Amino acid sequence: MRMEEGGPTPPQALFDAMDKYIGEQAAKGHFLDGGGLFGTEDTVNFVVRKGETTRVDGPYAEAKEVVGGWALMQYDSLEDAIAGQQEFAELHAKYWPECEMVATLRQISDEPPQPADA
Template identity: 70%
Template sequence: MGFVRMAEGVGTPPQALFDAMDEYIGKQAAAGVFLDGGGLYGTEDAVNFVVRNGEVSRVDGPYAESKEVVGGWAIMEYPDLESAVADQEEFAELHAKHWPEVTVISTIRQISTGPEAPGE
């Protein structure tokens, strides 16, 4: 699973990034790699449920203390870790090229299907 994190309230990405992402995602979908994904709105209407000391409390957004938020996600399937890492780097490069004024953290993590360790 891939995540894109960025500062809250940085605005809408430029059209050039949307166009590049459409091409990238189309290529990945045609190759059977991209399974699902999308962008996320800011935290202005987010709702968190916090579990602390056995108690649940609701915290509504926006969250003034948030320095960065998840702005998008994707579920992808790769034959090996090296392919996943290479594609995630290509994805990050698209952001560097088309939205250089914004700091973006592109993260890829394995989805757990059970109690085993990654790669087992």
């Protein structure tokens, strides 16, 4: 979930709706883990470029959107995962209509990537 940093706190109605949604998804075996993230004021990035590692501390003035939260979900099909992600996004639209965010769905790889020189 990506959204503009420093915006207002979500309304209680969204927290209540999310608690219900997460409870339902956990009962169905879909919700495995998740949580919100703090802002970038204390963020530390390590940038690797051309064989060198550099530490870059936040906050990041150039960042317009940041990852604000995450959830690890498990579904039987991609179609079910897409439907679940849409339901999650629609909760935000319904209970926090002034919110602007992007809810991204990505699959987890079951196997490590193959090395380029294999």
